[in-house]
Structures are given as C-alpha cells and as structure tokens.
Amino acid sequence: MNTKNNKRRRESIEKIEKTFVALLQTKALHEITVSDICKASALNRSTFYANYLDLYDLADKVRAHLEEEVARLYEAETTQRFNSNDYLKLFRHIRENPLFYRTYFKLGYDNQYTIRHYDKQQAAQHFDNQNIDYHIAFFKSGLNAIIKMWLAGGCKETPEEMEAILRSEYRGRMAML
Numbered sequence: 001m002n003t004k005n006n007k008r009r010r011e012s013i014e015k016i017e018k019t020f021v022a023l024l025q026t027k028a029l030h031e032i033t034v035s036d037i038c039k040a041s042a043l044n045r046s047t048f049y050a051n052y053l054d055l056y057d058l059a060d061k062v063r064a065h066l067e068e069e070v071a072r073l074y075e076a077e078t079t080q081r082f083n084s085n086d087y088l089k090l091f092r093h094i095r096e097n098p099l100f101y102r103t104y105f106k107l108g109y110d111n112q113y114t115i116r117h118y119d120k121q122q123a124a125q126h127f128d129n130q131n132i133d134y135h136i137a138f139f140k141s142g143l144n145a146i147i148k149m150w151l152a153g154g155c156k157e158t159p160e161e162m163e164a165i166l167r168s169e170y171r172g173r174m175a176m177l
Contacts (some may be wrong), residue, residue: 013051015041017062020055021103029107047059063109066100071095075133087143087166091159094147102151110144 021042032055038045052058064134071090094101150162
C-alpha cells in the first residue's frame with residue numbers, strides 16, 4: 001500500500017531528490033528529463049509521478065525542503081522572537097549540504113527568498129528606522145554573494161572563518177557610514 005509516509009515511499013522520494021540534485025550539478029534544469037531521473041535512480045516513472053507533477057514541482061519541493069531545514073536551524077529564535085545573529089549555524093549547515101545549496105542557487109531560488117523573521121527593531125537601532133527595506137535587500141544580497149563565493153571555492157574556509165568574515169565585513173561597512 002502506498003500510504004503517505006511509508007518507508008518505501010520516503011526512500012523513493014529521497015532517491016529521486018538526490019538524483020535530481022546530482023544531475024543539476026552537470027546539466028541545466030531544461031536539459032534534465034523525468035526519464036533521466038528514473039533511469040539514474042532505478043525507479044519507475046509511475047513512482048516519480050506518484051510524488052511530483054513534473055520536474056518543476058520536484059525543484060520546488062527540493063527548495064522547500066532546504067528552506068524548512070534552514071528554518072529549523074533558527075526555530076528557537078523564531079518562536080521566542082529574538083535574533084542571535086548566529087550565522088555559524090548556517091555556515092555549518094552549508095558545509096554539510098553543499099550540493100543542496102549549489103542547487104538552490106543554480107535554480108535561482110535565492111532571488112525569490114524573502115527574509116520572514118527579520119529583526120526590524122534591532123536594525124532600527126543602527127539605522128534610525130530609516131530605509132530598513134533597503135538594508136534588508138542589501139544584507140540579503142551580500143550574504144548570498146558570500147555564500148556563493150564560498151561554495152564556488154569548495155568551502156575551503158571553516159564555518160567559523162566564514163562567520164568571522166561576514167561579521168568583519170558587516171562591521172567594516174557600518175563604520176564607514
């Protein structure tokens with residue numbers, strides 16, 4: 001029986017997603033077919049279509065899984081409504097899951113992501129509550145650029161070094177204002 005969360009179905013979904021992510025490392029999305037995924041994962045097309053509408057649905061679900069994982073990293077902060085500015089958690093997660101982050105950026109999802117739980121009160125202390133939305137856009141773009149550069153370089157620096165780089169750049173820019 002193909003129930004919603006049975007072990008076999010979860011394993012099939014995991015296989016499909018891992019195969020898709022692996023294929024995306026060498027091909028563009030429009031070059032990948034459902035047949036490619038099924039052949040590489042040794043699963044039937046019916047298994048694919050039992051879980052996804054098409055490749056774009058698969059891509060959206062891979063994105064959603066990654067965003068859920070990142071949200072879980074900061075779950076305590078979200079529920080308790082505080083911002084620790086702990087980017088070390090994020091850099092460690094990226095280093096443990098580089099293929100998924102490369103895929104996320106390759107699919108252009110970083111341009112669609114919105115910062116849901118931005119601490120505007122903390123930002124207001126630094127910016128006199130002026131142009132907060134511009135600050136958010138600037139910070140998001142800078143953080144994405146740093147992450148992309150780190151991934152492209154093979155994550156050679158440690159997560160601790162990356163956090164220190166981010167903090168030093170951010171403080172340096174603040175001092176210039």
